[in-house]
Amino acid sequence: MPELPEVETVCRGLAPALTGHKITSVTVNRRKLRIPVPRDFEKTLTGSRIVKIRRRAKYIIMELDNGTSALWHLGMSGSMIISATMPVPAKHDHVIFQAGGKTITFNDPRRFGLVTADQTKNLADNKLLRHLGPEPLESGFNAKYLHEKLSTKKIAVKLAIMDQRLVVGVGNIYASEALFAARIDPRRSALTITREEAATLARAIKAVLKRAIAAGGSSLRDYVQADGELGYFQHAWAVYNKKGKACPGCRCTLAKTGGIAKIIQGGRATFYCPVRQG
DNA sequence: AGACGTACCTGACCGC
């Protein structure tokens, strides 16, 4: 489920609890995730200290003092649970470790997530990370870059911005939300997006993600002290999952337009306002 | 090389 803001929130929740602490135990209950958990994963982590926790795209990178980094991906349904006391085992608790007096549980019903490790110095060449495009909130992702990238692609602009090689972290929800904010029809071929529209879209992507990260940050306060599940928080979407609803900030009449439309692109649901994004 | 479909897996929900 989680997109970039959710993963960022998970990192921000884990970092204060774990940074500087030694991993005292690791249990892997199920090795068959999207890719197999490495056989030496437990041995690699146990006894080493967590130096730093950061995010790259939708990966959580846990840098250890032994030269390796643990990589976590939440897939569609993953979450991380911080417990101050030994938690009651639950279904789909695939990896559990202890550090800093806390127990961290990686739970993922659909098992599209993954847990692995690699040498920190090799991360740039890591098979999972090497193809990833720029971070949307960094300066390299801007109007010029986006326009150049879109200008060579025939595919729909919504599919283009979800391509992690073009820019990371824009998943199905935020793609719809950003295009709505930018007033761009998601069905348009990427190469028809003007320089000016690309500038608006780049700004919209940043704004939508930042707003969601802020919402996630405020939800963090509730559980960072005690037990809590990281990875989900309440958020008010403008168009996502709002088929038939009135489009916020739009003056179109619901009876006339039918409100927010739902279409399928690349097998995934897209929500947009045919009037505002016409 | 780009575009597109498909596969991976469980659970929630809806209509009958």
Place this chain on the structure above:
DNA sequence: TGCGGTCAGGTACGTC
């Protein structure tokens, strides 16, 4: 209550 069908926020891979 049960059953089958559909859908779900991600990503890699195969095929054309």
